[in-house]
Amino acid sequence: MTNVLVLPGSSRSGSFSTALARYAADRVAEAGAGAWLWDHRQRPLPPADPEYHDRPADHPDRTVRELEHLASRCDAFVLVTPVYHNSYSGLLKNCLDHLTMHHFRMKPVVLLGHGPRLTAVQAVDHLRTVVRGLYGLALPAQAVTTPADYGSDTEDRPRLKDPALCGRVTEAVTMLLRTAGHRAEGRS
Known part of the structure; x- marks a missing residue:
């Protein structure tokens, strides 16, 4: 089975970018793949420690080791960010700083973003450069949302509703999943 690690860049309750991450994770699961959605509220990460930059599996923090374990086992990533100062969030940056090229090497990555306007695509562009630096394969398909693209679910959380963006x-x-499947087949 193909496993996908979905990393949102927000811990805020009611976050649009987390709603977008949930939507992507649900699509992964509906396709029959494993979807692992990291929850920064439930599993906050400490600031990245350069002492463990090349060996996150040895980090003394259990949550960092859990992230490292999931990243090692996944076949693909979805990175989702809100726009902070015209770039991706520090929370997502810290998350990525706990991982290494080993975790991303030749794995496909989808980039998604949310911001007040469509200029949020710049944050996604910044992530594309980061993924390239990690030797991941940033796919050309991406999406950027704005608040108007959402409604509310039964718990009054944001829910992606725009049909085109869905x-x-x-x-x-x-x-x-197609790219990850080809990659997984090539390993066997």
């Missing part, structure tokens, strides 16, 4: 995220997840 289609874009689904298309990106489909591309991710």
Whole structure:
């Protein structure tokens, strides 16, 4: 089975980017793959410690070791960020700083973002450069949302509702799973 680690860049309750991450994780699961959605509220990470930069599995913090374990076992990633100062969030940066090139090497990555305007695509572009630096394969399919693209679910949390964007995220997840599947087949 293909496993996908979904890393949102927000810990805020009611976060649009976390809703977007949930939507992507649900599409992964609906396709029959494993979807692991990291929850920063439930599993906060400490600041990255350069002492463990090349060996996160040895980090004394259990949560960092859990993240490292999931990243080692996954076949693909979905990175989702809110826009902070015209770039991706520090929370996501800290999460990525706990991982290494080993975790991303030749693995497909879908990039998703949320911001007040469509200029949020710049944060996704910044992540594309980071993924390249980690030797991951940033896929061309991506999506950026704004507040108008959401409604509310039964718990009054944001829920992606725009049909075109739902289609874009689904298309990106489909591309991710196809690419990850080819990658996994090539390993056997």
